[in-house]
Amino acid sequence: MTVPLIQIIILAGIIFSLGLICTLVWRSNVIMLLVGIEIMLNGAMLVFVGGSYRWGAPDGQIFALMIIAMTSAEVSLALAMVVYLQRRHKTVNVDDFHELKDQ
Amino acid sequence: MTMNILFYILAAVMIVATLLAITEKHPVHAIVYLVTSFFAMAGIFYLLCAPLVAMFEVIIYAGAVMVLFMFVIMMLDLGHPEEAQRPAFITWLVPLILTSLVLSSVVSAAVFRTFPGGSNVEITARAFATVLFGRYGVAIEIISMQLLFAVVGALYLGRKGGGK
Secondary structure (H helix, E strand, O other), X not given: OXXXXXXXXXXXXXXXXXXXXXXXXXXXXXXXXXXXXHHHHHHHHHHHHHHHHHHOOOHHHHHHHXXXXXXXXXXXXXXXXXXXXXXXXXXXXXXXXXXXXOO | XXXXXXXXXXXXXXXXXXXXXXXXXXXXXXXXXXXXXXXHHHHHHHHOOOHHHXXXXXXXXXXXXXXXXXXXXXXXXXXXXXXXXXXXHXXXXXXXXXXXXXXXXXXXXXXXXXXXXXXXXXOOHHHHHHHHHHOOHHHHHHHHHHHHHHHHHHHHXXXXXXXX
C-alpha cells in the first residue's frame, strides 16, 4: 500500500495554513513570526517530497534539501537581526520596527 | 496498509503539535512543540522513501535551527511567561477567515484534479547523490555561496557597538 498524493497535498495545505495563521497573528513577537515562516516552508517541503515519491524522481528531494539550506541561512540572518533590533529598541514587537534608517 | 496507518498517526501528531505551537504564548514551549512536529515530519519523509531528507530534517531543522531559536530566546531573556501575552481574539478572526479560504481552495484544487500516472519507484541514496552532484552541481555551489553570505551578514549584524 502506498500513501496517495492527494492526502499528502491536503496535509501540506493544513500545515501551510497553520504557519500562515501564525505569521499573521503573532505581530507582538518576532520570534513567533519566524516560527510561522518555518512551518510554512515545512509544508512546501512536504509537497516536494510527496511529488518525488509519487513519480519516483529524486528532483523533489533535492529541492527539499535546497529549502533546508536556504532556511538555515535565512534563520541565521533573521535571528541576528532580531538580536540587533532588541539591543537597540529593547523590544521584539514587530509594530515598533518601522524604520530602516540608521539613527 | 501499515504505511497508511502510520501516515495518519504521524499526520495527526504533526497537526496537533503545530496547533499547540502556534497557540502557545510562551516561546520556549512553542519551540519544544515545534520540535515534536518536525520529528513527526521526519517520520513522514521516511515513509515517503526519502530517508536522507528525513535525516537532514532531524539534524538541521529539529537540531540546529530550533536550538538557534532557543539560544536567541535565552540570550534576549524573552522567556517570561507572566509577561507574554496571546493576541486578542479579534486578531485571530481575520487570519482564520483568510487561511480557511486558502486551504479550501488548495484542497478543492487537489481533489478535482487527476494526476498523471506515477511509478512509486523507491529512490535509493545512490540515485539521489548521483542526481544531486551530477545534474544539480551548480545548485550546490550556489548554496555554499549563500551560506557564506549568511555568515558574513550575521557577523556584520552581531558585531559589538552595532550601528555606529
